[in-house]
Amino acid sequence: MFVLYIRIYSIIMYIAQPVIWIRLLWRSRKSPSYRKRWLERYGFHHKSIKSDGIVLHAVSLGETLAAIPLIRALQKRYPRITITLTAMTPTGIELAQSRFHDNTHCSYLPYDLPGSMKRFIDQVKPKLVIAMETELWPNLINILYQRNIPFVIVNARLSFRSFIGYKKFRYFISLIMERITFIAAQNKGDAIRFLKLGLKKNKLFVTGNLKFDIEISQDLLNKISFLKKTWIKNRQVWIASSTHKGEEILLLQAHKHLLTTFPNLLMILAPRHPERFINVRSITEEAGFSYIMRSDGVAPSQETQVIINDTIGELMLLYGVSDMAFIGGSLVKHGGHNPLEPAAHSIPLIMGPYTFNFHDICIKLYESDGLITVTDTESLISTITMLLTNKQSRLNYGYRAIKVLKHNQGALQQLLYLLDNYLLIRR
CATH class of the missing domain: 3.40.50.2000 (Glycogen Phosphorylase B;)
Incomplete structure (x- = not known):
C-alpha cells in the first residue's frame, strides 16, 4: 500500500514542477538569488560534496538560525565528520555561508522527487540525516529507510493547524512515521500530536526548544x-x-x-x-x-x-x-x-x-x-x-x-546525547 501512496505522491510532485518554476521566476524578479543554483534543486552539484557525514536540513532562515548552535556543537564534538547543511531558500543558504564559510558545505535540498533525492543521497552518502522542526519529505525518508540511513527530526513542532492537515492523510503519514528513526519534540503538546499521527512512543523524545540555546561568542x-x-x-x-x-x-x-x-x-x-x-x-x-x-x-x-x-x-x-x-x-x-x-x-x-x-x-x-x-x-x-x-x-x-x-536552555545537550548513539562509532 505504501508503494502505491508514494507513487501517487511522486506523480503529484512531478505535475507541480511547472508551477514551482513559475513561482521561483516570479520571486526572482525582486530577489535574483532565486534564479541561481537550480540544478541543485534536482540533485545535480557542480562542486563535489564530501561524503560519509551528516546532512542537516533547515528549510529557511529561521530554522537555519536555530540550527547554528547544534552545528557548532557537532563540529566540536565530531571534528572529523563532514556536515552538509541544506536549505530551501536563498536567505537560508546565504546565512549558513556567512556563519560557517568553508567549514560546512551548503546546498539546496532537492525537491522531493525520487530521481532528485537518489542523486543527492548517492553523492553525499550520509551516515545520518537531521531535519529541523517539521520536514516530512516522503521520498527522502523512504530512500533513507531503504538504505538503512537514520533520519531524525529535531526541535520538532507540529501546530494544531498542521496536525489537522496531516490528519487528512493519516494512514500515509503513519507509514512515513514508521520510517523515521526518532523525533525530538519541543514540548508535550507537539509530542502528543506526533503520537496521534502514528509515531511510536519509543521513537519520541521531548527535549525542549533549541532556540533557547543561544550563545554569544x-x-x-x-x-x-x-x-x-x-x-x-x-x-x-x-x-x-x-x-x-x-x-x-x-x-x-x-x-x-x-x-x-x-x-x-x-x-x-x-x-x-x-x-x-x-x-x-x-x-x-x-x-x-x-x-x-x-x-x-x-x-x-x-x-x-x-x-x-x-x-x-x-x-x-x-x-x-x-x-x-x-x-x-x-x-x-x-x-x-x-x-x-x-x-x-x-x-x-x-x-x-x-x-x-x-x-x-x-x-x-x-x-x-x-x-x-x-x-x-x-x-x-x-x-x-x-x-x-x-x-x-x-x-x-x-x-x-x-x-x-x-x-529554558538544555535542549542542545539532550539532542547531542540522543545523536551520540548514531555518531560515537565515527568520532
Whole structure:
C-alpha cells in the first residue's frame, strides 16, 4: 500500500514542477538569488560534496538560525565528520555561508522527487540525516529507510493547524512515521500530536526548544564593542527587526514622532526579506529621513536617523548595539519572529499582538514580564519613550528576558546525547 501512496505522491510532485518554476521566476524578479543554483534543486552539484557525514536540513532562515548552535556543537564534538547543511531558500543558504564559510558545505535540498533525492543521497552518502522542526519529505525518508540511513527530526513542532492537515492523510503519514528513526519534540503538546499521527512512543523524545540555546561568542562581543565605540558612540539606538510589508510605515511614523523628543535617537530598520530591501529604502526616503544602508559599510554620521540593514546574518550583531528591540511580523498578521535572539543581549523586547508563530516562547516571556506588547503606533511610541527615559526599566526588562532564556536552555545537550548513539562509532 505504501508503494502505491508514494507513487501517487511522486506523480503529484512531478505535475507541480511547472508551477514551482513559475513561482521561483516570479520571486526572482525582486530577489535574483532565486534564479541561481537550480540544478541543485534536482540533485545535480557542480562542486563535489564530501561524503560519509551528516546532512542537516533547515528549510529557511529561521530554522537555519536555530540550527547554528547544534552545528557548532557537532563540529566540536565530531571534528572529523563532514556536515552538509541544506536549505530551501536563498536567505537560508546565504546565512549558513556567512556563519560557517568553508567549514560546512551548503546546498539546496532537492525537491522531493525520487530521481532528485537518489542523486543527492548517492553523492553525499550520509551516515545520518537531521531535519529541523517539521520536514516530512516522503521520498527522502523512504530512500533513507531503504538504505538503512537514520533520519531524525529535531526541535520538532507540529501546530494544531498542521496536525489537522496531516490528519487528512493519516494512514500515509503513519507509514512515513514508521520510517523515521526518532523525533525530538519541543514540548508535550507537539509530542502528543506526533503520537496521534502514528509515531511510536519509543521513537519520541521531548527535549525542549533549541532556540533557547543561544550563545554569544567572544568574537561577536568584540565586534559589538568595536561598533559601539566607532559607530554608535553615545547615541541611543532601537532596532526594528524582521519587519514585513505594512509595518515599516508604522515604525517610521513612530520614529519620526520620537525624534521630536529624542533628536539624537538612531533607528536600525531590518526587513525580513532581501527582496524588500529596495522597497524599504524607498519608503524611508519618501518619509524624509536621513539614512544609510548597512551594506555600504559606512559609519552613521550625527545626522543619520535610520540605518537600513540590507545584509544577511548580522542581526545578532545589530541587537548587540541596540538598547531595545521591536520584533517584526507582529504588528501585521504574520505571527512574529524569534524574540530570543535579542533576549540573549539582555535588552527589552517589544512585539505587536500577532505572535502565534512563537506562541509558547512569547507566553513564557510575557508571564515573566520580559516582553512588552504594543497594539499600534501610539502604544509603541509610549513604550519606547518610557524605556528611553528610564534606564532602570530597560535593565529590568532585559534582565527578565535573558532570565527566561537561560531558564529554558538544555535542549542542545539532550539532542547531542540522543545523536551520540548514531555518531560515537565515527568520532
